[in-house]
Amino acid sequence: MATTIRPRPPGVCAPSRPARGPVAGRRRYPSDNGPVERLSGLVGRGGVVVLSGAGLSTESGIPDYRGPSGLRRSAAPMTYQTFTGDPVARRRYWARSYLGWRTIAAAAPNDGHRAVARLQRCGLVTGVITQNVDGLHQAGGADPVIELHGGLDRVVCLACGDLTPRADLDGRLRAANPDFAALAGGINPDGDVDLTDEQAAGFVTVDCAACGGMLKPDVVFFGEQVPAGRVRASFDLVERAAALLVLGSSLTVLSGRRFVIRAAKLGVPIAIVNQGPTKSDELAGVLVDAPLGPTLTRLAELVA
CATH class of the missing domain: 3.40.50.1220 (TPP-binding domain)
Structure with a gap:
């Protein structure tokens, strides 16, 4: 039987009727x-x-991973193992994320x-x-x-578990990198941008303000559960x-x-x-x- 849709006055919600029913065949x-x-x-x-x-x-304005806009991505996503085990890769990630955060924070x-x-x-x-x-x-x-x-709007310390707003970290990174002027490439779905190794080489990272431990965005990286x-x-x-x-x-x-x-x-x-x-x-x-x-x-x- 066809479903009849009756218009409702603006602002009036349909009543919720949570009941399972048959769905027509795939097409x-x-x-x-x-x-x-x-x-x-x-x-x-x-x-x-x-x-x-x-x-x-x-x-x-945020591209996806595998759909039409995802075809623009050139950098491989960061893995948890690389982030925690390779200081150079971690610095490169934070440089890319520092610039990418501008787009994420401004997205509506x-x-x-x-x-x-x-x-x-x-x-x-x-x-x-x-x-x-x-x-x-x-x-x-x-x-x-x-x-x-x-969520990218939070940062977690991997040592003490302290959770802080990303905006606070952004202020600290700005202070630590007053002359960082790399031009960002396209934004990636996970909030970073494309940068060359040379562009990221001079970026200065910061550690947890509470204990000095390693900071990480409060997101699940590839290779993480x-x-x-x-x-x-x-x-x-x-x-x-x-x-x-x-x-x-x-x-x-x-x-x-x-x-x-x-x-x-x-x-x-x-x-x-x-x-x-x-x-x-x-x-x-x-x-x-x-x-x-x-x-x-x-x-x-x-x-x-």
Whole structure:
């Protein structure tokens, strides 16, 4: 039976009706109103958990890893082992991150972030899990949000565990590098930029103000484990969900894909909105290949 969408007065949210229901067979739809209305039939029932990836933030000027904007990346992501074991690589990372933080700190939430927050306020989205480290979900009004890979707005000491705002570290790095004038290349999804070894060679790092230990962004580097508490909380959301909505993730990394696999095993309907294919397309009942901002804005207009 087709889903009938009735317009609601502005500012009036749809009632949340968290109940699992059948989803039509797999098909990839073009980017027009048809697939969005189809998606609204699933989201409009409520009980939706969102799993977001870097593709949701591309419209805010932050490229993704493997989508269209990710093709520009030239530097390999930093690994935890390299960061902690190689002082030269660590200095190079902080030089790149020091410049990249300007873009991350200035980035604003886009229409996609705001649409997710609207769906959450209306009770249709019951949980948000993000693989992003840019804080744009929260800036767009979503709360609570599970930051699976942490956040760039915080810095942790690996010796004493002290957690401090990134803005504080930025001030200390500015003071330690008054003449650092390297020109940044393109911003990368994890908040650093492209610099040559020569450009980074004169950069001065700083240590923990409390104990002198090694500082690291409070994010999960490649080769590092996601904290078990976050993983458990995310599985709990998925296991209670009426539907799982994946936004802007290629699902290449198991860190996020495992939640889609769990949803599929439990019979939780899955919808994916992404530009390009993902590694879990075969598990989704609804696939929408389209820009996320306009798609999610239209979705929110229909159901919230």
